Amino acid sequence: MPAAGTNRVSPHFLERHARLRPGSDRAGHLNRAVSVEKAKIVISETFETPPQPGVAERALDTATDMSRSLGEIVGTLSAAVDRLSAVAKDAHRPGTALSTLSAITREAPLASLFVAFLCGVAVARRR
Numbered sequence: 001m002p003a004a005g006t007n008r009v010s011p012h013f014l015e016r017h018a019r020l021r022p023g024s025d026r027a028g029h030l031n032r033a034v035s036v037e038k039a040k041i042v043i044s045e046t047f048e049t050p051p052q053p054g055v056a057e058r059a060l061d062t063a064t065d066m067s068r069s070l071g072e073i074v075g076t077l078s079a080a081v082d083r084l085s086a087v088a089k090d091a092h093r094p095g096t097a098l099s100t101l102s103a104i105t106r107e108a109p110l111a112s113l114f115v116a117f118l119c120g121v122a123v124a125r126r127r
Contacts, residue, residue: 053061091098105112 090096092102093099
């Protein structure tokens with residue numbers, strides 16, 4: 001029997017644990033067996049995983065991504081509002097159809113509401 005604290009392994013131990021996969025043990029360590037006459041020396045190395053980002057780092061990354069996304073959304077919406085404002089300004093020029101409709105609605109709001117209601121009924125019946 002080897003003295004306590006040595007790296008020598010008895011043949012009985014090797015026979016009993018021969019069912020393990022070659023090159024690894026149950027704890028996931030890499031074993032390299034080196035034969036020295038009749039005894040074997042087992043070298044065990046643990047695998048080190050790269051450090052994972054902490055909760056604060058992940059939260060900061062998420063906040064940065066969200067701010068970029070929100071910036072893109074705000075930019076897109078402001079461009080759409082600018083285009084709609086320009087179209088509305090062009091449509092309200094004197095002599096256009098929208099300008100005429102606005103003037104009629106200001107002159108007779110109740111009659112305009114009745115015409116809009118009839119148009120809605122006509123469209124609803126077609127479906």
